[in-house]
Amino acid sequence: MSTTTTTHTPVPERSQPPLLVAGPIAWMRANLFSSVWSSLVTLALAYFLIKFTVGLIDWAFLKSVWTVPTDPATGKLNPDACRQAKGEGACWAVIWDKYRFILFGRYPFDEQWRAAIVLVLFLGLFIVSAMRRFWRPVLALIWVAVLTAIFTLMWGGVFGLRYVAQDEWGGLPITLILSTFGLACAFPIAVLVALGRRATNLPAVKLICVIYIEVIRGVPLISLLFMASVMFPLFMPVGLNPDKLLRAQIAIILFAAVYLAEVIRGGLQALPKGQYEAADALGLSYWKKMGLIILPQALRLVIPPLVNTFIGFFKDTSLVLIIGIFDLLTSGKVAVADPIWQAFSTEVYIMLGLIYFCFCFSMARYSQSLEREFSKSVRR
Amino acid sequence: MMRMTVGALFAGAFLSVASVGAQAQSGSATIDAIIKRGEVNCGTAGNSPMFSLPDSQGVMRGIDADSCRAVAAAILGDARKVKFIPTTAQNRFTALQSGEVDLLYRSTTWTLGREGNLGALFASVNFYDGTGFLVQAKLGVKSAKEMDGVSVCVAPGTSTELAVADFFRMTKMKFTPIIIADVNEIQNAYLAGRCDAYSTDASGLAGFRFQQGDKAKDHILLPDIISKEPLGAMVRKGDDKFFDIVRWTYFAQLIAEEYGVTQANIDDIAKSATVPELRRLLGLEGDMGKALGVDNKWAYNAIKGVGNFGEMWNRNITPYGVPRGINNLWNAGGLHYAPPMR
Numbered sequence: 006m007s008t009t010t011t012t013h014t015p016v017p018e019r020s021q022p023p024l025l026v027a028g029p030i031a032w033m034r035a036n037l038f039s040s041v042w043s044s045l046v047t048l049a050l051a052y053f054l055i056k057f058t059v060g061l062i063d064w065a066f067l068k069s070v071w072t073v074p075t076d077p078a079t080g081k082l083n084p085d086a087c088r089q090a091k092g093e094g095a096c097w098a099v100i101w102d103k104y105r106f107i108l109f110g111r112y113p114f115d116e117q118w119r120a121a122i123v124l125v126l127f128l129g130l131f132i133v134s135a136m137r138r139f140w141r142p143v144l145a146l147i148w149v150a151v152l153t154a155i156f157t158l159m160w161g162g163v164f165g166l167r168y169v170a171q172d173e174w175g176g177l178p179i180t181l182i183l184s185t186f187g188l189a190c191a192f193p194i195a196v197l198v199a200l201g202r203r204a205t206n207l208p209a210v211k212l213i214c215v216i217y218i219e220v221i222r223g224v225p226l227i228s229l230l231f232m233a234s235v236m237f238p239l240f241m242p243v244g245l246n247p248d249k250l251l252r253a254q255i256a257i258i259l260f261a262a263v264y265l266a267e268v269i270r271g272g273l274q275a276l277p278k279g280q281y282e283a284a285d286a287l288g289l290s291y292w293k294k295m296g297l298i299i300l301p302q303a304l305r306l307v308i309p310p311l312v313n314t315f316i317g318f319f320k321d322t323s324l325v326l327i328i329g330i331f332d333l334l335t336s337g338k339v340a341v342a343d344p345i346w347q348a349f350s351t352e353v354y355i356m357l358g359l360i361y362f363c364f365c366f367s368m369a370r371y372s373q374s375l376e377r378e379f380s381k382s383v384r385r
Numbered sequence: 386m387m388r389m390t391v392g393a394l395f396a397g398a399f400l401s402v403a404s405v406g407a408q409a410q411s412g413s414a415t416i417d418a419i420i421k422r423g424e425v426n427c428g429t430a431g432n433s434p435m436f437s438l439p440d441s442q443g444v445m446r447g448i449d450a451d452s453c454r455a456v457a458a459a460i461l462g463d464a465r466k467v468k469f470i471p472t473t474a475q476n477r478f479t480a481l482q483s484g485e486v487d488l489l490y491r492s493t494t495w496t497l498g499r500e501g502n503l504g505a506l507f508a509s510v511n512f513y514d515g516t517g518f519l520v521q522a523k524l525g526v527k528s529a530k531e532m533d534g535v536s537v538c539v540a541p542g543t544s545t546e547l548a549v550a551d552f553f554r555m556t557k558m559k560f561t562p563i564i565i566a567d568v569n570e571i572q573n574a575y576l577a578g579r580c581d582a583y584s585t586d587a588s589g590l591a592g593f594r595f596q597q598g599d600k601a602k603d604h605i606l607l608p609d610i611i612s613k614e615p616l617g618a619m620v621r622k623g624d625d626k627f628f629d630i631v632r633w634t635y636f637a638q639l640i641a642e643e644y645g646v647t648q649a650n651i652d653d654i655a656k657s658a659t660v661p662e663l664r665r666l667l668g669l670e671g672d673m674g675k676a677l678g679v680d681n682k683w684a685y686n687a688i689k690g691v692g693n694f695g696e697m698w699n700r701n702i703t704p705y706g707v708p709r710g711i712n713n714l715w716n717a718g719g720l721h722y723a724p725p726m727r
Binding site: 081231327331342 | 596
């Protein structure tokens, strides 16, 4: 037997898997063109998507009008260029003319740099509060300091700043004040109410909490705002009128607290009974038990619904529209009430939508990162 | 217990009013409060072109805003000392009743119901308006009587809606109401041809037509006015002195227009005025201001601050292309008529 030697031709090493097995083309085959129907749907959707995108770019950028000339006869802007482009291109000139009014409302024009600083302060406050390394008692001091600065800037009357009455405030600062204060004040109230509603050994407290929750939750926010704005002043003696913004703010706090309390109660109920019993077995007092063991776990569980409520309330502040407070949405609506711009409200609403979206989307993203961070310990 | 608390509140309110009354001598709680505060709280719409709407710099413009400024000038001597409080159609009367505003210039129609039920008085009418129709020119309609079978765009819950329904019922014509809440949406719907006619206050229609530029000829403002809408100032009942000053500030602006006194020429005229009524208007003789409980220069200050009635009109209404029509002075065929100042 002779031994035959077979020579194996070496298989050439592939640097990559074949294009039809992995990579974008393969992915598209598997997910977009796996069957005739799938291919047809993909093509149809791609057609509409491209047509829409092209149309949008065309409308928003290529055929749009960015500025309009000033009419020398009247000294007012002449929107004829926008009128001619109507239906084909956006009229961003309305934003250019009105952006300061939309952002700052009727705040005195020469003093609007103060309101602009307030916006920066608010953003800084949000960013600092979001960073975990600042989650120490010093954060409370930062909040007090920044809020003092914000109200000093808005009101003025000190350090040579002109006094600006609250009725002249408006725009984005009002929206941020209402939502920040609303949620910051509502949250502690909500925790107490949620605990109170579960305090079976204190029937009176429990009853008060249940009544508070059910009454406030049973009426729409609009009717609470109406109460605060229309009914409440009638009960007060003439001339003694708490500020309109403050009245709306209190209504929002009361309302937000109820919804947050119910969310937190969900977290409290989701915790296994063993956690409560273990804390009791350690001999902890009620507040230590709640503060050290129960609430940290319960709140972690309810981050998604909490953020959901936050986002909802941020947008709900726009309901103050109906009681004549110039928040961001109201300012936008008033800006397009100007007869020159009446036909171009779409552009203004797009801008308002983008502003609201930026805030809400960053809240959503932040809550996701927070969930990941907190679930590390659980996964380990 | 409750009754005691309410009683205490009333007592407190009474005491505070009484103590204010002791300090000043105008004889009106509202005027005293204004002087003490240093500004007039004026309730306006704040979103209504021609009446009160902030411009791009946030300054309130419009005939209602200027009427507020005139009252501030008459009482405080400075047309800038006015705080514009935006009110909505729902909370405007509460704002007045509760004292949040001193007066209301909010394009509010003077009706019996409002004066009878709401504890409010109409002190002046700064705009005579009425419900009208704007129709597409291609419809070929020349009068509201020929509108049988048309579709009409109107806003819900307004007096316009009622007036239009009444008008078509009275004239036994058919129509299709197209109800849209937002004013921008109504106008877009009308321009897009969804309705043959658009109905609201005639002033608003004229302004809307004017804003269409060279397309204005495609729309016809029918001559028929189907309802009376006198718009003006409201004050609380029970403070007659303040009522007087609001009403006479308006009259003073009318008298100034009659005599051709304007913001620009008032100082020159004051130097050479010989007509007795003009001298009384300018505070050069008589004690007209004192009779009203304010400075004798009150009318001078109002005219110097915002001008006469015609100037107010030309500044705020004319740019929107609204003809003066019945809003002219009585001697030019209009309805604005001031009693003699003597």
